[in-house]
Amino acid sequence: MSRSVEEVARKIASMEIRGAARIAQSAARALRDFALSYRGNSAEEFLSELHKAGEVLKGARPTAVSLPNAVNYVLLAAGGKDEVEEIRSAVVEAAERFIARSKRALERIGEIGARRIKSGDVVLTHCNSQAALSVITTAFRQGKEVQVIATESRPRYQGHLTARQLAEQGIPVTLIVDSAVRTFMKEVDKVIVGADSIAANGAVINKIGTSQIALAAHEARVVFMVAAETYKFHPATVIGALVEIEERPPSEVAPPEEFPGVEIRNPAFDVTPPEYIDLIITERGVIPPQAAIMVLREEFGFALEE
Numbered sequence: 410m411s412r413s414v415e416e417v418a419r420k421i422a423s424m425e426i427r428g429a430a431r432i433a434q435s436a437a438r439a440l441r442d443f444a445l446s447y448r449g450n451s452a453e454e455f456l457s458e459l460h461k462a463g464e465v466l467k468g469a470r471p472t473a474v475s476l477p478n479a480v481n482y483v484l485l486a487a488g489g490k491d492e493v494e495e496i497r498s499a500v501v502e503a504a505e506r507f508i509a510r511s512k513r514a515l516e517r518i519g520e521i522g523a524r525r526i527k528s529g530d531v532v533l534t535h536c537n538s539q540a541a542l543s544v545i546t547t548a549f550r551q552g553k554e555v556q557v558i559a560t561e562s563r564p565r566y567q568g569h570l571t572a573r574q575l576a577e578q579g580i581p582v583t584l585i586v587d588s589a590v591r592t593f594m595k596e597v598d599k600v601i602v603g604a605d606s607i608a609a610n611g612a613v614i615n616k617i618g619t620s621q622i623a624l625a626a627h628e629a630r631v632v633f634m635v636a637a638e639t640y641k642f643h644p645a646t647v648i649g650a651l652v653e654i655e656e657r658p659p660s661e662v663a664p665p666e667e668f669p670g671v672e673i674r675n676p677a678f679d680v681t682p683p684e685y686i687d688l689i690i691t692e693r694g695v696i697p698p699q700a701a702i703m704v705l706r707e708e709f710g711f712a713l714e715e
């Protein structure tokens with residue numbers, strides 16, 4: 410097994426590489442680099458090594474489906490090839506296509522989503538999502554006056570990244586603790602978050618706390634939007650699979666040795682039901698959550714046969 414594949418998997422697991430899009434792109438890049446550095450001359454062995462590398466990457470974190478979707482996209486291109494060089498160029502080409510497509514999707518989501526932002530809007534976001542930020546920054550670059558409220562996103566504080574990234578671009582941003590969301594909701598016009606996985610029924614799996622924000626937005630009749638590339642849709646949910654919610658180490662929440670006799674739980678993601686989601690912005694257009702199944706059929710039709 411290539412050291413660099415293991416290194417990327419380790420960085421994904423430790424969250425040095427984090428966020429569903431970055432995770433997916435880095436997995437595609439790791440497979441490309443592995444293919445480029447492979448020195449054997451048996452096509453069969455090469456394919457088997459590639460699949461092992463794919464499994465190592467997929468096993469790094471369980472919730473963001475962008476990870477297996479990226480790996481499967483790249484490995485599918487290598488299938489049916491019986492020469493080492495053919496496999497190598499198919500993997501390199503597919504990985505680069507995936508990365509380019511992922512970057513283009515982010516821009517397109519920004520353009521499409523910005524149409525839903527009006528000048529003067531106060532937008533609340535949670536965690537640190539490139540897709541959600543693409544919408545906000547595109548609207549701002551178009552000259553719309555937007556103000557952002559960013560939640561800190563305990564326990565890993567990805568909201569700090571969001572607040573800094575927005576402030577660097579000159580976008581007015583207020584950082585709040587996660588538990589202040591309902592207090593601030595009366596000042597909010599729109600909520601926009603990213604997604605790690607979207608299920609066939611339109612439920613969105615995203616950073617822990619997202620579903621509480623959706624509930625508060627619903628209560629206050631504030632529009633709740635999700636920005637997600639089509640590779641964040643989860644094909645196996647069509648055939649009944651549930652999305653695994655990652656439970657991370659208790660030490661991220663508090664030092665367990667300082668709390669003898671206390672159980673500390675740290676689920677990293679939660680599920681927002683489709684009833685609380687107004688729309689999902691993808692690179693192909695805006696859909697209601699109930700149309701998730703159509704995206705899955707179009708995108709992964711081949712993978713849904715058993």
Ligand code: RUB
Nearest residue numbers: 427428429430538539540603604616
């Ligand atoms: C990140 C998170 C993000 C989604 C979407 O969680 O929940 O909202 O991954 O991000 P973590 P993007 O920090 O635990 O990886 O739009 O950048 O893909």
